[in-house]
Amino acid sequence: MSRPQRRFEDWLREHGLRVTHARVVVLEHAFRNFRHFEINELVESLERHRAGVSRATVYRTLPHLVRAGLLRRHDVGIRQTFYEPEYGRKHHEHMVCVRCGKILEFVDDEIERLQEEICQRHRFEPLSHTLQIQGVCRRCQTTAAAPGGPDPPALRRLGADGP
Amino acid sequence: MSRPQRRFEDWLREHGLRVTHARVVVLEHAFRNFRHFEINELVESLERHRAGVSRATVYRTLPHLVRAGLLRRHDVGIRQTFYEPEYGRKHHEHMVCVRCGKILEFVDDEIERLQEEICQRHRFEPLSHTLQIQGVCRRCQTTAAAPGGPDPPALRRLGADGP
DNA sequence: ATTCGTGCAAACCATTTGCAACCAC
DNA sequence: GTGGTTGCAAATGGTTTGCACGAAT
Numbered sequence: 001m002s003r004p005q006r007r008f009e010d011w012l013r014e015h016g017l018r019v020t021h022a023r024v025v026v027l028e029h030a031f032r033n034f035r036h037f038e039i040n041e042l043v044e045s046l047e048r049h050r051a052g053v054s055r056a057t058v059y060r061t062l063p064h065l066v067r068a069g070l071l072r073r074h075d076v077g078i079r080q081t082f083y084e085p086e087y088g089r090k091h092h093e094h095m096v097c098v099r100c101g102k103i104l105e106f107v108d109d110e111i112e113r114l115q116e117e118i119c120q121r122h123r124f125e126p127l128s129h130t131l132q133i134q135g136v137c138r139r140c141q142t143t144a145a146a147p148g149g150p151d152p153p154a155l156r157r158l159g160a161d162g163p
Numbered sequence: 164m165s166r167p168q169r170r171f172e173d174w175l176r177e178h179g180l181r182v183t184h185a186r187v188v189v190l191e192h193a194f195r196n197f198r199h200f201e202i203n204e205l206v207e208s209l210e211r212h213r214a215g216v217s218r219a220t221v222y223r224t225l226p227h228l229v230r231a232g233l234l235r236r237h238d239v240g241i242r243q244t245f246y247e248p249e250y251g252r253k254h255h256e257h258m259v260c261v262r263c264g265k266i267l268e269f270v271d272d273e274i275e276r277l278q279e280e281i282c283q284r285h286r287f288e289p290l291s292h293t294l295q296i297q298g299v300c301r302r303c304q305t306t307a308a309a310p311g312g313p314d315p316p317a318l319r320r321l322g323a324d325g326p
Numbered sequence: 327a328t329t330c331g332t333g334c335a336a337a338c339c340a341t342t343t344g345c346a347a348c349c350a351c
Numbered sequence: 352g353t354g355g356t357t358g359c360a361a362a363t364g365g366t367t368t369g370c371a372c373g374a375a376t
Contacts, residue, residue, distance in 0.1 A: 018330060018375050039365085054333050059366060066322025073321060075238045076293070080365080095287050104285060111277050115296060118269050124258050126298040127323060130239070133278060134293075138286040157341085158236060159229025160290060181350050181355060202340080217358050222341060243340080320366085 004031055004070050004087040011068040022053045026061045030071065036084045036103055076132055077158040097137035098160040104137065134160065167194055167233050167250040174231040185216045189224045193234065199247045199266050239295055240321040242266075260300035261323040267300065297323065 001009075008027050009019045025046070030037065033045055039062070043055050062083060065071040072086045078098055091112065095104040111131065119126045164172075171190050172182045188209070193200065196208055202225070206218050225246060228234040235249045241261055254275070258267040274294065282289045 020331060020375070022332065052333095056334075056367080057332060060331085063320055063322045071322075073240055075240045077236055077238045077244070081240070095282070095285065095289075097287075098290060104287065106281050106285065108277055108281060111274055114271055114274050114277075118271060119258070119296060119298065122258065122267060122269065123301040123304070124260075124267065124296070124298050125304055126258075126296050127261060128298075129294070129296040131294045132292060133282060133287070133289050134291050135282065135287050135289040141286070141288055157226055159226045179355095183350070183356065185357065215358095219342080219359080220357060223356085 002028070002031065004085070007087070008065065008068055008070055012064070017064070022057045023061050023064070025051050025053050026058055027065060027070070030065070030083070031085050031087070034085070036082050038080045038082045040080075042083075072128075074130060074132070076134070078134055078154055078160065093131040093133075095133045095135060095137070097140055098134050098155055098158070099136055099140035099143075102137055102139075134158075165191070165194065167248070170250065171228065171231055171233055175227070180227070185220045186224050186227070188214050188216050189221055190228060190233070193228070193246070194248050194250070197248065199245050201243045201245045203243075205246075235291075237293060237295070239297070241297055241317055241323065256294040256296075258296045258298060258300070260303055261297050261318055261321070262299055262303035262306075265300055265302075297321075 005024060005027055008023070012019050012023065026042075029046055029049070029051065030042060034042070039058060043058050046053050046058070062071065062073075066073050066083075070085065070087050071083045073081065073083050074094065075081050076096055078096055079101055090107060092105045092107045093111075095106065096102075097104075115126070115129060118124075168187060168190055171186070175182050175186065189205075192209055192212070192214065193205060197205065202221060206221050209216050209221070225234065225236075229236050229246075233248065233250050234246045236244065236246050237257065238244050239259055241259055242264055245266075253270060255268045255270045256274075258269065259265070260267075278289070278292060281287075
């Protein structure tokens with residue numbers, strides 16, 4: 001049994017929830033197949049593998065995994081909400097390319113420290129945070145148009161102009 | 164004519180778009196009545212004032228205002244997407260209380276600087292960024308339950324546990 | 327045996343869109 | 352005049368939910 005699975009099962013029991021087949025399968029899939037995923041990608045992966053777990057259950061399970069500290073949830077405008085396995089990974093932030101949608105990760109301890117400082121100053125108790133930089137990745141800067149064609153709806157909605 | 168309005172009209176013309184009554188009214192309303200607003204709040208405000216601008220037009224206008232640099236758009240999980248007037252305000256970030264939904268602002272030049280440094284290092288061209296800290300505001304820390312009742316759906320979805 | 331969890335399909339709700347009338351240029 | 356804009360209502364699409372059945376304790 002994998003480490004995250006162990007932790008999830010413990011967390012479920014501690015919270016008076018049941019350790020069900022479906023919940024374990026969702027966890028396994030998320031951790032085995034993805035680094036970043038949108039819900040639909042996970043659902044389709046489960047369907048392809050004939051996992052026998054419904055979309056509804058996925059939607060009901062993900063918040064538990066977030067609360068258990070095993071997944072992190074991210075909301076931007078440019079992509080749909082996405083999740084990423086968090087267990088055992090160093091905390092990091094994201095740069096999202098508005099052209100191709102690629103996600104780059106970065107770490108900065110100093111920024112983390114400054115955030116804590118700010119929270120203390122405001123007596124604000126931090127639970128989580130999101131730092132995302134939207135922009136154009138190195139590769140897309142040298143490309144005239146977007147690889148996926150010009151301006152998908154999400155980009156227009158966000159108001160992301162070309163440079 | 165207000166400064167932001169001037170700027171919007173110029174921007175529209177520069178982009179070959181028309182300066183219509185509806186567009187101007189949306190801008191005025193957003194700037195006159197709100198510091199932070201969700202789309203529905205703006206729509207309802209327009210309806211109350213019998214502004215005669217439809218919801219569809221609001222949805223079509225907001226992205227223009229973002230592109231014109233007059234509004235900033237924010238996506239979290241805890242609240243619906245919200246916008247805020249940006250013109251003439253110092254750049255700032257947000258702390259969002261997961262209990263009462265209140266939004267606190269803060270500024271930190273050092274964090275801004277570090278972000279630029281990181282982008283340079285990765286040859287990533289930044290267009291905008293989002294830094295949000297989700298947590299419990301000072302007032303809600305001393306309150307047993309949430310002022311608005313316990314755990315609205317959005318909080319559960321996000322996976323926001325109490326402390 | 328009891329109670330919680332699941333699948334299914336319908337419901338929801340924010341956002342987008344097709345289209346005919348309208349208005350800025 | 353005419354092509355971009357708007358309002359309306361219908362469509363869309365991600366997410367939630369009611370309910371009866373199945374599974375974990």
